[in-house]
Amino acid sequence: MTQEKNPLRVIVAGGGLGGLALTAGLLKRGIDVTTFERDTDLSRTGGYHIHLDRAATTALRGLLEPESFEAILASSATTRVQGGDVMRDMRGRLLLRKAAPDDDGGVNIDRITLRLILADAAAAALRTGTVVHRHSTEDDGTISVGLEDGTTHTADVLVAADGVHSHIAAALAGRPTNTPTGLLGIGGRTPASALPKKARELFSTDSGLAIGPGGTGLYIGYHDPVNQAAVNSPHLAHPVTTEPTYIWGAVLSESPSTDALRPLEGGELRDATTALLRRAGWTSPMLDVITHTDTDGLATFRFHAGPEVANDVAPWPAGPVTALGDAVHAMPPTAGMGAATAIRDAAALADGLETVRDQQATIPAAVHDFEHGMRIRGAAAVSASLGPVGIIHATNTPAGRIVARVGLPLGAALERLRHRPR
Numbered sequence: 001m002t003q004e005k006n007p008l009r010v011i012v013a014g015g016g017l018g019g020l021a022l023t024a025g026l027l028k029r030g031i032d033v034t035t036f037e038r039d040t041d042l043s044r045t046g047g048y049h050i051h052l053d054r055a056a057t058t059a060l061r062g063l064l065e066p067e068s069f070e071a072i073l074a075s076s077a078t079t080r081v082q083g084g085d086v087m088r089d090m091r092g093r094l095l096l097r098k099a100a101p102d103d104d105g106g107v108n109i110d111r112i113t114l115r116l117i118l119a120d121a122a123a124a125a126l127r128t129g130t131v132v133h134r135h136s137t138e139d140d141g142t143i144s145v146g147l148e149d150g151t152t153h154t155a156d157v158l159v160a161a162d163g164v165h166s167h168i169a170a171a172l173a174g175r176p177t178n179t180p181t182g183l184l185g186i187g188g189r190t191p192a193s194a195l196p197k198k199a200r201e202l203f204s205t206d207s208g209l210a211i212g213p214g215g216t217g218l219y220i221g222y223h224d225p226v227n228q229a230a231v232n233s234p235h236l237a238h239p240v241t242t243e244p245t246y247i248w249g250a251v252l253s254e255s256p257s258t259d260a261l262r263p264l265e266g267g268e269l270r271d272a273t274t275a276l277l278r279r280a281g282w283t284s285p286m287l288d289v290i291t292h293t294d295t296d297g298l299a300t301f302r303f304h305a306g307p308e309v310a311n312d313v314a315p316w317p318a319g320p321v322t323a324l325g326d327a328v329h330a331m332p333p334t335a336g337m338g339a340a341t342a343i344r345d346a347a348a349l350a351d352g353l354e355t356v357r358d359q360q361a362t363i364p365a366a367v368h369d370f371e372h373g374m375r376i377r378g379a380a381a382v383s384a385s386l387g388p389v390g391i392i393h394a395t396n397t398p399a400g401r402i403v404a405r406v407g408l409p410l411g412a413a414l415e416r417l418r419h420r421p422r
């Protein structure tokens with residue numbers, strides 16, 4: 001008589017973007033999964049919009065049922081019809097304009113909308129308001145997961161998708177998996193209709209980073225998921241952004257002045273950020289995006305980064321406890337790749353666990369293959385995200401200050417000459 005094998009049981013610690021994408025993908029494959037998420041209100045989530053490139057949208061297509069995937073596209077702005085990718089200085093002068101991107105299948109989506117659609121797709125497995133407290137490997141190889149409420153749960157595989165401060169990934173690595181980059185971000189959203197005409201005309205439908213002296217930068221991104229919907233299915237669309245809006249993020253080298261911003265909220269945070277940038281040499285129209293911002297949801301966050309070298313990512317032997325997303329390869333949002341990379345991790349792991357379920361691979365072999373791909377993908381994304389971080393820090397050195405004050409206007413003049421009608 002053949003003995004029937006127990007079905008594969010997976011526990012996911014963390015129902016953020018990566019954990020929810022994985023949960024939805026496992027449910028779609030019929031794999032037994034339970035996801036513990038600390039938050040009780042999933043719409044209370046940091047950040048504003050998320051860029052998903054073609055690789056991430058392709059991953060989502062494989063993870064989600066068709067209707068959930070269509071809801072994501074219907075709630076997203078396509079990058080196809082957006083303006084160019086620009087670099088400006090602190091006065092708004094153009095330093096560089098990359099041509100409008102070809103249609104790379106990329107979209108921009110409100111972070112809250114994306115999380116809610118993923119949570120909906122993961123609903124059968126998602127337990128909100130639960131905190132993973134400890135885990136241990138039992139003699140029979142199973143994983144025992146203890147929650148803060150005192151309950152214990154058993155699985156064959158535990159996936160740490162618990163973000164930048166992951167205790168599970170740190171325990172696997174024997175050290176923290178990331179370090180602070182020395183940059184503080186302050187983010188907000190400003191409806192285009194709230195801006196003075198001059199600023200609106202300058203920003204147009206472009207997106208990009210502006211740099212200034214003293215370790216300062218300002219990302220401004222155009223976001224209009226209603227008029228620029230990637231897919232026309234209004235019945236499935238529920239964007240948070242319902243009118244053309246600029247999503248902005250001030251990026252500042254950390255110092256005692258930026259420490260003073262961290263406890264602030266709302267109008268106080270807006271005013272202190274404006275004052276700090278003004279002291280560094282920023283002027284209107286760039287500052288208008290901050291002075292006219294919605295004060296609701298204005299927030300500060302420190303940027304962390306994992307290793308840029310693939311072999312240093314997930315430095316542990318493959319086994320039944322693994323991790324994905326920010327827990328392994330945290331990165332600042334300067335290249336807009338953190339969520340996309342976490343979602344690609346989720347797709348790779350869901351595929352790997354399917355081979356385990358189908359008894360085509362053992363757990364360590366499937367996790368080994370998954371972690372190999374994640375190391376390469378994660379390190380590349382961290383490296384791309386750290387490029388702008390280096391530029392912003394460089395403007396805070398004595399030489400960098402001179403380059404920023406003299407070189408930026410010079411660069412802007414050259415850019416104007418380059419585009420002068422002949």
Ligand SMILES: Cc1cc2nc3c(=O)[nH]c(=O)nc-3n(C[C@H](O)[C@H](O)[C@H](O)COP(=O)(O)OP(=O)(O)OC[C@H]3O[C@@H](n4cnc5c(N)ncnc54)[C@H](O)[C@@H]3O)c2cc1C
Pocket residue numbers: 013014015016017018019020036037038039046047048049050051130131132133161162163164301324325326327331333336337338339340342
């Ligand atoms: C404030 C903020 C703003 C951001 N803005 C942007 C942006 O605009 N664009 C962009 O591309 N990227 C942004 N990012 C980065 C991007 O969101 C992340 O790269 C992406 O969310 C990574 O997904 P993840 O699932 O690995 O982690 P997260 O999405 O961070 O999810 C981790 C989850 O684990 C839960 N958790 C933690 N510990 C436990 C525990 N012990 N038990 C149970 N649950 C736990 C947390 O509540 C959280 O929901 C931002 C990040 C932050 C923190």
